[in-house]
Amino acid sequence: MLPDSRNTTTVCLxxxxxxxxxxxxVYYGNYLRFFEVGxxxxxxxxxxxxxELExxxxxxxxxxxxxxxxxxxxxxxxxxISTWLGELGRAQVRFAHSICRGAEVLASGYTRHAVTNAAGKPGRLPEKLAQALLGPACETHEDILAT
Amino acid sequence: MLPDSRNTTTVCLxxxxxxxxxxxxVYYGNYLRFFEVGxxxxxxxxxxxxxELExxxxxxxxxxxxxxxxxxxxxxxxxxISTWLGELGRAQVRFAHSICRGAEVLASGYTRHAVTNAAGKPGRLPEKLAQALLGPACETHEDILAT
Amino acid sequence: MLPDSRNTTTVCLxxxxxxxxxxxxVYYGNYLRFFEVGxxxxxxxxxxxxxELExxxxxxxxxxxxxxxxxxxxxxxxxxISTWLGELGRAQVRFAHSICRGAEVLASGYTRHAVTNAAGKPGRLPEKLAQALLGPACETHEDILAT
Amino acid sequence: MLPDSRNTTTVCLxxxxxxxxxxxxVYYGNYLRFFEVGxxxxxxxxxxxxxELExxxxxxxxxxxxxxxxxxxxxxxxxxISTWLGELGRAQVRFAHSICRGAEVLASGYTRHAVTNAAGKPGRLPEKLAQALLGPACETHEDILAT
Structure with a gap:
């Protein structure tokens, strides 16, 4: 699954x-923190x-x-850190991530998420959020320098 | 304020x-994590x-x-990691800590805590807890090997 | 790949x-820290x-x-945290992990490692270490209470 | 010691x-991480x-x-996160920090640093660095949005 630049958001740190x-x-566990940033x-x-979602x-x-x-x-x-939608189902979302330094890819991976309510019961992604996640970024490509 | 061995709890990690x-x-910020362990x-x-307190x-x-x-x-x-009570007031508690490797003291310090309810409003330490904190350990000296 | 109790080491935290x-x-990224403990x-x-290896x-x-x-x-x-050897090759090692609370499995996963020298060049696992990793624990089952 | 805006650098996260x-x-130990960002x-x-210094x-x-x-x-x-020079001696530096959310000060504090060589032996701050630290920022006020 290759990222489509319109549907990818990149953030620097x-x-x-x-x-x-x-x-x-970088300690290997901290990449999951970087994925969260993405x-x-x-x-x-x-x-x-x-x-807001929560x-x-x-x-x-x-x-x-x-x-x-x-x-x-x-x-x-x-x-x-580049992030794009890997998969969007009714009850789950998968985000794909790559971490680069210039042209070099240092790491890639994904996180898969269930959709639940506050009590942890399975739920469905609100339609409005689903549409937003599937769409392009409001700004084509944001470039936020993060410490 | 020197620790009194009866009133000090030591834990290894x-x-x-x-x-x-x-x-x-060890990164300097992680000592505050070690203090929490203490x-x-x-x-x-x-x-x-x-x-239980919370x-x-x-x-x-x-x-x-x-x-x-x-x-x-x-x-x-x-x-x-050795911890003892630095100070116990009606509305605050201070824990003192030292971190040693054998006979060498690597770091020392303290954390001061307010007493509040769940909403963050100032409260008082329950009398039973205050007595427990002031007393000696149930076991004189526990020696828990961590990680 | 099911863990064999003789070849599994369990540590508590x-x-x-x-x-x-x-x-x-527990924040999802911290499980990789727990895997390191294992x-x-x-x-x-x-x-x-x-x-010592390094x-x-x-x-x-x-x-x-x-x-x-x-x-x-x-x-x-x-x-x-239970850890066992998932795979042992000439130039790589895979550790498998499970994290339980009593009888409940909370998480499972693995980490795959390359073997390199200090400069990051690919190397081979020293034969003595390979034998040690393949063997049973010195103590059948260690039970270390962490933090 | 009040910060002088010319000599203070502020970064957002x-x-x-x-x-x-x-x-x-935010966990109390993570403020030391924020101070590092500052x-x-x-x-x-x-x-x-x-x-570069290292x-x-x-x-x-x-x-x-x-x-x-x-x-x-x-x-x-x-x-x-605002950072300014608290003190600059031959063999030590103190950075002062405040962490704000809009007009509210959430936390303040400082870190004191020794000056050493790679082997940990006491050293002196290179004169060029001392001058740079004492001077104003190249840009008056940088505003970097982090993460």
């Missing part, structure tokens, strides 16, 4: 000392926000995560 | 790769638990934290 | 406030340690991680 | 789910970078940290 480990590179930007770029009673708990680590990311490097 | 940073040692052990050693409507949000870093802690090293 | 997020449960215990139970010039950077989240883990709960 | 805890707000921006705004053999390990928590910060909120 700079690697903190806090993100690195003794190997001098998802959050993807939704905001489509006029939504995960916070306040309206819809939750998207992660039910599966996968990361392929290809090259390591060093301290203070600027990374680009 | 092993440094994870996740805790380290590019300098090869507080939690201190309360459990006195027959209480912070989880379920009964009392919260202890941190209002001040302080750390003096003396020596660095490396990956896979076993650390001892 | 207690969920910290630091591990939780606004949903009141791998580390697995190696130590076989007379080895990852720290000091002898062998590194095991993670090249793939996967987590299936089945049930959420709450604050202060005691979890059991 | 958005609170991640990863930063929050069960209380629904320090890093402060140095970059003056034409330097901590990464590559030239000067390290600034934290020897003391202090945080006063006044109000909590919620998920997805935009925070402003």
């Amino acid at each position: 700079r690697v903190l000392y806090a993100d690195t480990d003794r190997m001098g590179v 998802r959050s930007a993807y939704m905001r770029a489509r006029g939504s926000s995960y916070d 306040r309206n009673g819809t939750f998207l708990p992660v039910v599966e995560s996968h990361v392929d680590y290809k090259r390591s990311a060093g301290y203070d490097e600027e990374l680009e | 092993r440094v994870l790769y996740a805790d380290t940073d590019r300098m090869g040692v 507080r939690s052990a201190y309360m459990r050693a006195r027959g209480s638990s912070y989880d 379920r009964n409507g009392t919260f202890l949000p941190v209002v001040e934290s302080h750390v003096d870093y003396k020596r660095s802690a490396g990956y896979d090293e076993e650390l001892e | 207690r969920v910290l406030y630091a591990d939780t997020d606004r949903m009141g449960v 791998r580390s215990a697995y190696m130590r139970a076989r007379g080895s340690s990852y720290d 000091r002898n010039g062998t590194f095991l950077p993670v090249v793939e991680s996967h987590v299936d989240y089945k049930r959420s883990a709450g604050y202060d709960e005691e979890l059991e | 958005r609170v991640l789910y990863a930063d929050t805890d069960r209380m629904g707000v 320090r890093s921006a402060y140095m970059r705004a003056r034409g330097s970078s901590y990464d 590559r030239n053999g000067t390290f600034l390990p934290v020897v003391e940290s202090h945080v006063d928590y006044k109000r909590s910060a919620g998920y997805d909120e935009e925070l402003e």
